Amino acid sequence: MKIILYKIAKGKMYGEYLQQIAVDTRIECCEEREELSNNLSSGDLVMLSEKAIRQYIHLYEQYFARQIYFNDGKSIEKLSVDEIYYVEANMKKIYIRKKDEECVLNYSLKEAEQLLSKYDFLKIHRSYIVNLKHFKKLTHNSMFLDNGIEVPISKYRYRDVKIRMMDYIERQKEYDLEKEDEE
Numbered sequence: 373m374k375i376i377l378y379k380i381a382k383g384k385m386y387g388e389y390l391q392q393i394a395v396d397t398r399i400e401c402c403e404e405r406e407e408l409s410n411n412l413s414s415g416d417l418v419m420l421s422e423k424a425i426r427q428y429i430h431l432y433e434q435y436f437a438r439q440i441y442f443n444d445g446k447s448i449e450k451l452s453v454d455e456i457y458y459v460e461a462n463m464k465k466i467y468i469r470k471k472d473e474e475c476v477l478n479y480s481l482k483e484a485e486q487l488l489s490k491y492d493f494l495k496i497h498r499s500y501i502v503n504l505k506h507f508k509k510l511t512h513n514s515m516f517l518d519n520g521i522e523v524p525i526s527k528y529r530y531r532d533v534k535i536r537m538m539d540y541i542e543r544q545k546e547y548d549l550e551k552e553d554e555e
Contacts, residue, residue, distance in 0.1 A: 374398040374416045376408060377425065386425045440487055442468070444478040451475065453491050457517050458502040459484050471519060492540060496533050497526045504540045 375390060375397055377383040383401040390399050402408040412418070417428075442449040451468065460467045461481035468475040468484075485493070485501055492504040496515055500523050509516040512530055515523045525533055 374400065374411075374413070375428075376411060376416055376418045377401045379403060379420070380422055380425065382422060386422070386429075390425075390429065438491075440491075442475070442477050442479060442484075442487065446478065449475050449477065453488070453503070454505060456488075456493075456503050457506050457519060457521060458500055458523055459488070459493075461499045469521070494533060494536050494540075496529055497524050500524065504537070507537065507540075510534065510537055 377387055377399065380386065380401065387399040387401055390397065400411055402411060408418070438453045440451055440453050442451065449468075451470075455470045457469045457471065459481065460469065461484075464478065464480070466477050466479045466481060466484050468477065481495075481499065481501065485495055488501060493501050494504055495501045502515055502517065502523055506517040506519065507515065508518045510525075510533070513525055513527065515525055515533070517523065
């Protein structure tokens with residue numbers, strides 16, 4: 373599919389973000405009507421306002437982009453990214469911890485990290501990747517998640533984890549402000 377952003381002030385910024393979340397979609401920005409008509413074909417989606425782009429992104433993230441598939445050769449697991457609290461590596465397997473259950477797969481932590489890299493997951497220890505969505509508290513040697521679980525932080529990674537957490541919190545504040553502006 374191709375999405376054309378027509379006369380959108382922040383078109384390039386939205387285009388870059390859309391390209392990250394919708395990898396199988398081509399994004400183009402057009403400023404002139406002639407350019408739009410030359411690039412338009414059946415099946416294309418044309419966005420005419422920033423509000424429409426934000427609604428599309430919200431729907432895409434909520435319904436399509438938030439599913440992930442783990443295929444270890446023996447089985448395929450479809451998981452909702454938001455349900456994953458953390459991933460733990462142990463003895464050439466990963467344990468994907470969700471609220472009430474756990475999945476065990478023959479994956480390396482590096483492979484899991486690559487699959488989860490476009491979402492808000494962060495490697496905080498050589499054996500742990502956490503979903504920042506479930507963050508509650510950070511100390512020098514642990515991260516506490518909103519389900520009460522404590523996950524260890526490597527002392528060598530603490531500084532980077534703290535910086536990434538501050539960045540994540542700032543992005544969430546900006547997103548919340550944009551949502552308020554829409555309402």
